[in-house]
Ligand SMILES: *[C@@H]1O[C@H](CO)[C@@H](O)[C@H](O)[C@H]1NC(C)=O
Ligand SMILES: *[C@@H]1O[C@H](CO)[C@@H](O)[C@H](O)[C@H]1NC(C)=O
């Protein structure tokens with residue numbers, strides 16, 4: 060799961076795209092927005108749909124939804140004022156009304172009946188631009204079926220199948236017939252199998268979201284030909300293998316989310332070509348090895364989320380040069396060595412999450428000057444020395460500052476007033492003071508940890524030395 064800012068980011072760009080994709084010629088039969096043009100309505104009033112297209116629409120509706128007797132209640136579906144929810148029509152150059160958008164799932168859009176299965180007939184609607192199924196296929200198991208010959212091939216710009224628990228099976232290679240797709244969302248279904256390399260033929264794609272399915276196999280290297288891609292989300296699947304080098308060809312990519320898969324290997328250096336990248340999430344995979352080579356080039360990065368990977372290396376000081384960073388999450392990854400002083404240059408940083416690593420040394424005093432930070436988790440490391448935060452900083456972060464599980468950290472007497480919150484003792488060598496007791500108790504395990512981590516570090520470094 061990712062923090063709201065990230066969703067926001069995708070949300071706004073999708074909205075922007077939507078408004079670009081649907082120019083003024085669109086008219087909604089529901090008349091909810093009220094900004095229609097009366098002259099156009101009058102014109103539309105005297106138009107009819109092609110009978111074949113209207114029949115296809117009725118068949119689709121009857122198969123999908125029993126909300127109404129569509130044929131009876133709405134004999135002229137596209138006529139202005141027809142009040143058919145989830146339907147939008149458009150006047151084309153043939154002076155007829157055509158279905159341009161269909162939206163199923165939750166009210167006010169038509170609700171799908173439990174027996175609804177994927178209606179392959181929609182691909183017969185020759186002017187369809189957008190198709191949405193949200194929370195629609197919930198009972199009867201169904202698969203995405205795209206006939207070998209379709210009429211929507213050059214019109215469909217957006218296909219969104221989201222949150223359909225009974226949508227199973229593979230992503231069919233025929234998806235590549237939808238040549239004009241700009242947004243493809245197949246998130247939160249039960250899709251299985253590999254990502255078909257044929258997806259790479261959809262070269263108009265701007266957003267590709269296959270997240271929260273059961274996809275397996277590698278990320279096809281052919282995806283590199285999606286040069287218009289701005290957002291790529293393959294998170295929460297079971298993808299294996301490395302990130303293909305060809306990822307570097309997606310030159311205008313802004314959001315890359317590959318988190319919660321079984322991806323492995325080092326991060327390819329070609330990532331450095333993605334200098335428009337704003338959001339990079341690689342957490343909960345099996346990545347290991349150095350990524351600092353590519354990092355300094357990612358000057359637009361605002362979110363770097365890579366916790367839960369077996370990195371076992373020092374934190375890359377290069378991160379401190381990415382001055383737009385707002386969020387860094389590198390917890391649970393075996394990082395060792397000191398927290399780089401360069402992190403103190405990240406003036407826009409709001410969240411720094413480094414818990415459960417093997418970090419040593421003192422907390423860099425410069426972190427105290429990060430005026431926007433509101434969440435700092437350094438718990439469960441081996442940091443030592445006096446906590447360098449002044450009382451203003453301690454008050455501002457409150458419970459969002461977590462320094463627990465670093466037995467070597469201590470507070471000076473002026474910070475001690477706040478110390479109850481952090482469970483950290485006073486500095487100094489007062490051997491009768493009560494604060495020393497918890498320190499003593501944790502000394503033995505922490506020494507053990509130190510040795511264990513040292514052993515791990517040594518084996519990782521010898522691995523490096525062998526293979527470099
Ligand atoms: C859809 O409707 C057509 C015509 O009413 C029918 O022949 C077909 O079996 C239906 N398909 C599904 C999947 O319900
Ligand atoms: C930091 O954030 C502020 C406000 O959001 C923004 O104006 C500024 O450009 C950011 N600084 C950098 C280096 O991105």
Ligand SMILES: *[C@@H]1O[C@H](CO)[C@@H](O)[C@H](O)[C@H]1NC(C)=O
Nearest residue numbers: 369390391392393394415416
């Ligand atoms: C702590 O980090 C290690 C990797 O160093 C990981 O194996 C372990 O699962 C993490 N613990 C938690 C509670 O996440």
Ligand SMILES: *[C@@H]1O[C@H](CO)[C@@H](O)[C@H](O)[C@H]1NC(C)=O
Nearest residue numbers: 446447448449471472473474
């Ligand atoms: C305690 O620590 C704060 C913050 O690092 C520092 O400003 C202050 O001078 C210290 N006070 C004493 C008595 O050492």
Ligand SMILES: *[C@@H]1O[C@H](CO)[C@@H](O)[C@H](O)[C@H]1NC(C)=O
Nearest residue numbers: 414415436438458459460461
């Ligand atoms: C810090 O991380 C630990 C996991 O090691 C977690 O239990 C704790 O809730 C986090 N603290 C804060 C303030 O988020």
Ligand SMILES: *[C@@H]1O[C@H](CO)[C@@H](O)[C@H](O)[C@H]1NC(C)=O
Nearest residue numbers: 487488489490491492493494
């Ligand atoms: C040691 O700590 C105790 C209890 O906190 C305090 O009463 C005593 O004055 C301290 N001794 C020294 C030498 O600071």
